[in-house]
Amino acid sequence: MFQASVHVTLRPSILDPKGKASEQALHQLGLTAIQDVRIGKLITMNVEAATEEEAQKKVEEACQKLLANDVMEDVEIEMKRVAHDTSQ
């Protein structure tokens, strides 16, 4: 079993109004050193697969088919092997 963390962010060329508004608020709080705030999504999942490569492929397929829209979003996948029963 593998655990995947999928980070979905708007592509750099796409305006991120939530990020922009948050950045303005941070600047108003005096945190002017903070720049280029971008807000994305973190999606986690467990994947049944024999190898990390196989798990990676399955998650990439999930991203391509549903989890992200590649016209506007970039995806980064982190994968780690976990014990079979994650509930205990």
Added chain:
Amino acid sequence: MNIAIPIFPGSNCDHDTEHVFGTVLGAKVSSVWHKETSIGTPDMVIIPGGFSYGDYLRTGAIARFSPIMESIQAFAQKGGPVIGICNGFQILLEAGLLPGVMLHNENLRFICKSIHLKVEAGNRSRFTQGLDPEDTFKVPISHGEGNYRIDDEGLKSLEDHQQIVFRYVNELGDLDPKANVNGSTAAIAGICNRQGNVLGLMPHPERAAEPQLGNTDGRQLLDAFLQAVDITV
């Protein structure tokens, strides 16, 4: 005229759409639950507005995989007329029946108010041929994510193939950055596919189709949509 209206969990303009096309305009309307696998044999499909699947993930992203969508996609690919209004437009984008994406409105607010629209002269949509490109239509919008985006190449392709159908204008009918309330690329409010049989628009003409509501500009658009389909059915 038979019109099919698919309903997804979270659709909320389905009753308005049924009422206007059925009672006001006199078409025969049938609503189809999203779990059905066949849309039947309608003359036209209207995907209504709302918040299908609570807009989870991205607007329209999950509705696009509802069982009914395969049948709608097949209907559209055979040249069947399909119109998506608001969330219906967002679903058509996610389904790949129309190009581009929707982002949050530039001002981050949900915008619910009447705006002005113009039909693009020479556009390829089969639905708008009876409308005068000189006319300005006042129609309500109601959305948080109507900021239509497409890259430069995609925009050029839309322009080259006359796929831009509606643009936001000011009340004088002129393009004006202030009138482009959600920040859409090229003030786009509606587009069609290359064949002209699939149309998506963010404004809600069905909310401005009866004198009791104080505005009937939407009805002019809907009459034109129906006439266009009537002629070609």
